[in-house]
């Protein structure tokens with residue numbers, strides 16, 4: 320059994336390619352639910368922390384959306400995979416340690432082994448969400464194809480073989496995020512207050528592209 324502050328009521332496991340908007344969308348969800356109810360857990364958090372310490376790097380830059388982390392991405396992937404080969408749940412366990420909110424939003428699943436860990440630990444609570452954006456949009460957000468990264472498991476491990484509970488299209492010409500996120504926010508609201516019959520939509524303000 321894991322060393323946990325408490326069991327979550329709902330675990331939303333997000334995945335998506337680089338610059339699809341994983342951080343943007345998961346931040347919106349956390350902001351809507353509030354940080355007392357919802358926490359964002361990044362599997363790459365403990366990985367980047369340890370990698371930054373070992374290599375004398377700037378952790379905030381590695382965690383941020385800018386270009387700094389891209390110089391180290393291929394090596395970080397290799398570094399993390401060495402640990403995952405020994406223990407596929409290594410980063411999942413570290414990332415979830417101490418989480419106390421009832422709704423967990425895991426922002427960056429990348430491999431089937433990540434989903435399997437959550438399904439196995441929290442079979443009742445786990446739901447999987449895919450975020451997708453076109454290559455054109457991802458390029459506008461700073462993405463460019465990198466061999467060894469964009470064609471490797473880190474980016475392609477969940478491209479097929481998974482039935483996602485929801486797929487969110489994060490594009491200017493897609494339905495609004497407000498509309499697409501409504502069922503997820505509703506499930507989260509109900510998970511926290513099972514007797515609540517009111518729709519969460521009334522508390523959702525406009526979510527802009």
Ligand SMILES: Nc1ncnc2c1ncn2[C@@H]1O[C@H](COP(=O)(O)OP(=O)(O)OP(=O)(O)O)[C@@H](O)[C@H]1O
Pocket residue numbers: 335336337338339340341342343344383384460489490527528
């Ligand atoms: N719907 C949106 N409206 C406006 N800006 C957005 C939207 N989605 C994403 N962005 C912006 O695009 C950039 C990339 O988004 P984000 O960092 O969330 O992607 P990511 O999938 O977490 O990327 P990576 O894994 O490559 O770090 C950020 O600057 C973010 O603010």
Ligand SMILES: C[C@@](O)(CCOP(=O)(O)O)CC(=O)O
Pocket residue numbers: 337362363366381382383388392395396399427429473
């Ligand atoms: C090294 C790695 O964790 C980097 C993730 O960075 P980001 O979530 O895209 O900011 C990717 C991986 O674990 O394969």
